[in-house]
Amino acid sequence: xxxxxxxxxxxxxxxxxxxxxxxxxxxxxxxxxxxxxxxxxxxxxxxxxxxxxxxxxxxxxxxxxxxxxxxxxxxxxxxxxxxxxxxxxxxxxxxxxxxxxxxxxxxxxxxxxxxxxxxxxxxxxxxxxxxxxxxxxxxxxxxxxxxxxxxxxxxxxxxxxxxxxxxxxxxxxxxxxxxxxxxxxxxxxxxxxxxxxxxxxxxxxxxxxxxxxxxxxxxxxxxxxxxxxxxxxxxxxxxxxxxxxxxxxxxxxxxxxxxxxxxxxxxxxxxxxxxxxxxxxxxxxxxxxxxxxxxxxxxxxxxxxxxxxxxxxxxxxxxxxxxxxxx
Amino acid sequence: xxxxxxxxxxxxxxxxxxxxxxxxxxxxxxxxxxxxxxxxxxxxxxxxxxxxxxxxxxxxxxxxxxxxxxxxxxxxxxxxxxxxxxxxxxxxxxxxxxxxxxxxxxxxxxxxxxxxxxxxxxxxxxxxxxxxxxxxxxxxxxxxxxxxxxxxxxxxxxxxxxxxxxxxxxxxxxxxxxxxxxxxxxxxxxxxxxxxxxxxxxxxxxxxxxxxxxxxxxxxxxxxxxxxxxxxxxxxxxxxxxxxxxxxxxxxxxxxxxxxxxxxxxxxxxxxxxxxxxxxxxxxxxxxxxxxxxxxxxxxxxxxxxxxxxxxxxxxxxxxxxxxxxx
Numbered sequence: 077x078x079x080x081x082x083x084x085x086x087x088x089x090x091x092x093x094x095x096x097x098x099x100x101x102x103x104x105x106x107x108x109x110x111x112x113x114x115x116x117x118x119x120x121x122x123x124x125x126x127x128x129x130x131x132x133x134x135x136x137x138x139x140x141x142x143x144x145x146x147x148x149x150x151x152x153x154x155x156x157x158x159x160x161x162x163x164x165x166x167x168x169x170x171x172x173x174x175x176x177x178x179x180x181x182x183x184x185x186x187x188x189x190x191x192x193x194x195x196x197x198x199x200x201x202x203x204x205x206x207x208x209x210x211x212x213x214x215x216x217x218x219x220x221x222x223x224x225x226x227x228x229x230x231x232x233x234x235x236x237x238x239x240x241x242x243x244x245x246x247x248x249x250x251x252x253x254x255x256x257x258x259x260x261x262x263x264x265x266x267x268x269x270x271x272x273x274x275x276x277x278x279x280x281x282x283x284x285x286x287x288x289x290x291x292x293x294x295x296x297x298x299x300x301x302x303x304x305x306x307x308x309x310x311x312x313x314x315x316x317x318x319x320x321x322x323x324x325x326x327x328x329x330x331x332x333x334x335x336x337x338x339x340x341x342x343x344x345x346x347x348x349x350x351x352x353x354x355x356x357x358x359x360x361x362x363x364x365x366x367x368x369x370x371x372x373x374x375x376x377x378x379x380x381x382x383x384x385x386x387x388x389x390x391x392x393x394x395x396x397x398x399x400x401x402x403x
Numbered sequence: 404x405x406x407x408x409x410x411x412x413x414x415x416x417x418x419x420x421x422x423x424x425x426x427x428x429x430x431x432x433x434x435x436x437x438x439x440x441x442x443x444x445x446x447x448x449x450x451x452x453x454x455x456x457x458x459x460x461x462x463x464x465x466x467x468x469x470x471x472x473x474x475x476x477x478x479x480x481x482x483x484x485x486x487x488x489x490x491x492x493x494x495x496x497x498x499x500x501x502x503x504x505x506x507x508x509x510x511x512x513x514x515x516x517x518x519x520x521x522x523x524x525x526x527x528x529x530x531x532x533x534x535x536x537x538x539x540x541x542x543x544x545x546x547x548x549x550x551x552x553x554x555x556x557x558x559x560x561x562x563x564x565x566x567x568x569x570x571x572x573x574x575x576x577x578x579x580x581x582x583x584x585x586x587x588x589x590x591x592x593x594x595x596x597x598x599x600x601x602x603x604x605x606x607x608x609x610x611x612x613x614x615x616x617x618x619x620x621x622x623x624x625x626x627x628x629x630x631x632x633x634x635x636x637x638x639x640x641x642x643x644x645x646x647x648x649x650x651x652x653x654x655x656x657x658x659x660x661x662x663x664x665x666x667x668x669x670x671x672x673x674x675x676x677x678x679x680x681x682x683x684x685x686x687x688x689x690x691x692x693x694x695x696x697x698x699x700x701x702x703x704x705x706x707x708x709x710x711x712x713x714x715x716x717x718x719x720x721x722x723x724x725x726x727x728x729x730x
Contacts, residue, residue: 084728087730117452119449122448124446124466124474126474132505134474134476138449139451149461151498153505153506158504163504167505169507171496171498173453173480177480177482177494178453178459179490180494180495399728401411401413402413402414403413403414
């Protein structure tokens with residue numbers, strides 16, 4: 077589109093499009109298929125760190141996915157002190173460009189996209205690494221990613237029940253309500269984290285990301301044949317428990333290596349068996365036996381966001397949602 | 404500002420603010436002062452290269468300047484084929500964030516800002532490297548940067564006359580009109596590039612940036628005591644002419660080295676004497692004699708843009724220009 081207008085989509089606009097998790101999973105998987113075939117341009121993500129706060133960041137996440145005619149950038153900030161001020165931890169915008177002219181087509185709030193694509197990537201990892209008949213999900217930390225991961229797993233597996241653990245009981249109650257009312261699942265709220273791991277087919281840890289893992293989950297808790305998605309990186313797992321991994325995967329080997337060697341995450345974790353592009357393209361097999369313990373430690377990539385952006389843009393144009401602005 | 408709104412400024416909005424070149428020069432110089440003191444966070448600029456076109460790019464240029472309370476990113480594209488389609492070569496947006504919360508405050512068109520800050524950086528280099536009594540400017544290639552550089556030099560020096568050269572005569576006529584009517588200068592349109600160099604105190608080359616320089620300017624043309632701003636990098640200059648340089652400078656040594664060693668620009672150019680941060684902070688002296696031939700090969704940095712962004716934002720808020728959008 078080179079008609080001199082720019083589509084703006086607020087957070088409410090994006091949420092009101094009615095996009096479903098299944099659609100998000102589908103486009104994110106396409107993004108990883110392209111990535112796995114080496115057909116995505118995704119430079120390292122640089123960032124700035126304003127303010128005196130230790131862990132505040134704003135990251136630039138550009139990507140170009142030719143097959144999806146998607147080019148653009150997510151500019152996303154994380155300010156740990158924001159929730160105390162009644163503001164969201166994660167905020168930001170995504171710019172979606174016309175691939176033929178470079179001209180910006182749309183600016184959209186990236187909060188919802190970030191939440192959805194993160195869970196979608198978990199579910200795509202699970203498709204290759206969890207047992208297809210997986211029925212029971214354990215969720216440890218029941219915030220936005222706890223909700224979204226449970227939803228995404230329910231799209232891809234015949235999930236029947238969830239065991240919900242959170243240090244803040246009101247969070248597990250909120251997840252329980254969502255699981256029962258929206259997803260139709262049987263729910264057990266547990267007060268001991270061990271109960272949310274033992275006997276589960278799929279385990280999702282989605283607490284805060286910590287440089288020094290609290291390492292709550294102990295060796296022997298995770299059942300043979302289970303799959304774990306580590307949305308909060310390695311924060312929740314003891315090294316002994318991770319030592320039981322048969323397959324340890326991530327979404328991007330290059331970025332994982334950076335997070336490990338430069339930023340100090342994932343110390344003493346198992347060696348990476350495959351990244352998600354290799355799994356999606358079949359370059360490496362996923363689960364091979366019913367007994368393997370499999371893991372996905374996905375980092376979140378620009379390809380996730382830029383796979384979703386064209387879908388958001390097209391749906392908004394079809395529905396006439398958003399504000400058209402002069403360029 | 405954390406009131407849940409985002410200010411959008413279109414290209415027309417930005418241009419209608421009435422910001423003057425002197426103001427732009429002032430804030431860009433502040434940015435370089437901070438940069439020279441090591442107080443700017445400016446990671447390397449990654450980019451994507453959509454389409455089949457050889458030289459199309461979209462670059463991410465993030466920076467954080469604490470002293471100016473400026474944090475954000477310019478996401479700027481250059482598509483060489485656009486002018487054939489009646490579209491601008493350079494387009495893009497700048498996102499300006501609240502440093503205390505990371506929340507986006509404004510999205511603004513970056514075309515005007517890019518044009519102005521590029522010329523401002525030339526003039527700041529000239530302040531340290533040209534003779535204070537400089538009166539005559541030679542402009543080779545009279546497009547946007549020819550206009551803006553002439554304007555910026557007129558702010559900083561007692562400029563009386565300009566010699567204008569362009570391969571397209573209508574371009575030199577347009578610059579001549581601007582120089583006479585707006586800047587009140589005496590103008591000579593010249594048909595031979597040599598005439599736009601010989602006898603000039605300040606020389607601006609602002610043609611297309613080429614990997615293989617056309618090297619039009621020969622040794623012996625540039626007068627002793629002159630200063631040259633190479634907006635088009637080393638495209639216009641023969642190596643013999645550059646061999647006459649007494650001081651060869653750039654805006655950022657690290658990025659210059661990248662452009663030279665990785666991208667292949669500036670081959671066989673003189674060694675860098677200083678970068679602009681070193682000049683502005685007085686860490687290295689600028690011109691030291693009336694006879695030196697001095698050069699600035701500035702690349703354009705995120706610090707330029709993010710020094711201008713707060714000024715644009717504040718002026719727009721004061722004047723009530725732009726569109727307030729829900730976040």
